[in-house]
Amino acid sequence: MFRSFFPDPKLFFSSALAWTILCLIGWYSVGPALESVISLGPILGQPIVEGQAEPFLTPGKVWLYQYVLMAGYLFCIPWYWIGNNPRWYWWSVVGTVTIVEVVFFDVQIGAWMNSWYGEFYNLLQSAMTTPGSVTLDQIYSELFTVLYVLLPRIAALVLNAFFMAHYLFRWRRAMTFFYMTHWPKMRKIEGASQRVQEDTQRFSNIVEGLASALVGSIMTLLVFLPLLWSLSQNITELPLVGAVNGSLVWVALVSAAAGTALLATVGIKLPGLEFQNQRVEAAFRKELVYGEDHQDRARPLEAREFFLDVQRNYFRLYGHYLYFNVARYVYLQGSNFIPLIAMSPSIAAGVLTLGLFQQISNAFAQVENSFQFLANSWTTIISLISVYKRLRAFEAAIPPGSVSGVDYDDPRYLASDADFGPLPSEEAQPKGV
Known part of the structure; x- marks a missing residue:
């Protein structure tokens, strides 16, 4: 790869x-x-x-x-x-x-x-x-x-x-x-044609997208973290906590860490199901390809069995994504209100101007989104893990x-x-x- x-x-x-x-x-x-x-x-x-x-x-x-x-x-x-x-x-x-x-x-x-x-x-x-x-x-x-x-x-x-x-x-x-x-050594591996034609394209796209997002998140933290720390001096106190030095930085860090831990826990089974999904799809596709050239392949009853395997795996995947998406959307939507709650005492005290409020909100959003890299990218990471497993198994036949x-x-x-x-x-x- x-x-x-x-x-x-x-x-x-x-x-x-x-x-x-x-x-x-x-x-x-x-x-x-x-x-x-x-x-x-x-x-x-x-x-x-x-x-x-x-x-x-x-x-x-x-x-x-x-x-x-x-x-x-x-x-x-x-x-x-x-x-x-x-x-x-x-x-x-x-x-x-x-x-x-x-x-x-x-x-x-x-x-x-x-x-x-x-x-x-x-x-x-x-x-x-x-x-x-x-x-x-x-x-x-x-x-x-x-x-x-x-x-x-x-x-x-x-x-x-x-x-x-x-x-x-x-x-x-x-x-x-x-x-x-190395095709002669690899052609008999399950889903070989799909791995060369489709998985290479998916892998390069996903890795590049995640790598760019990761680099962007790190650079954003380097630029905006000191800025948010400085702007936090305008926040008089946090609800239930009181005055904290660099308050909004800690709020963003705790919010992102909690969300990442939550999504990692509820989505732990998804990479394996995505990997299995690619296997049953490859088996179904392969049978159909054989059916194009051989009359005794891809008959209705045989194709039906392959498709039922695809259906069973997809339905399991949908069920697991149901509770995963509940946790994901509740967290992502709820996190939009965290800076407003954190700044509420300072807003009520009248110590923030409109421009300062906008500046703090933008800086907080940049820092929190950077901390939330894993949470925001979790579904993409799941897809990457499944593709990575397939290509690693494929590369096992290639000499070092x-x-x-x-x-x-x-x-x-x-x-x-x-x-x-x-x-x-x-x-x-x-x-x-």
């Missing part, structure tokens, strides 16, 4: 984590010294004017983005020579770093938007409570300020979505030809250290008939299969 696309996956991902930690240490230790020498902030950054909203590209922010770009792509350079799979270097290494970079910048824009919302809603509150204190030009100016940030953000997200679609297809392609290299030898677009990677060993049947086969 991974070695077909990434160079030496265990080393690649462990070194990526180590490099990230090293870069974080470097940012706080030698970062200021480097900034004074190579930063483009003085050239590209916009100055901060007292009494006005902070621009998106301040000199400090320009240096941060420059540092992240340099750190990300410096990590890519040695991997051009490391590993046994140079075929997919630009997609698996450079492409992965590019996706992570875009996620980081999107989180940074989200943090800037949170600050902008606070100032804009305070402006609206002043306009509503004191007529004539805010001019129309001031409102238009604030809207124009956010417009020049949002338009590039939209363009970047659209291009990233286009890039990710190609990225996922390349990963699927790498897995497909990796498996086809094997690499793909089949790629129809590059003659260097074509396998000869000898690479496949003897044909599994005496039927004539077209060359190159």
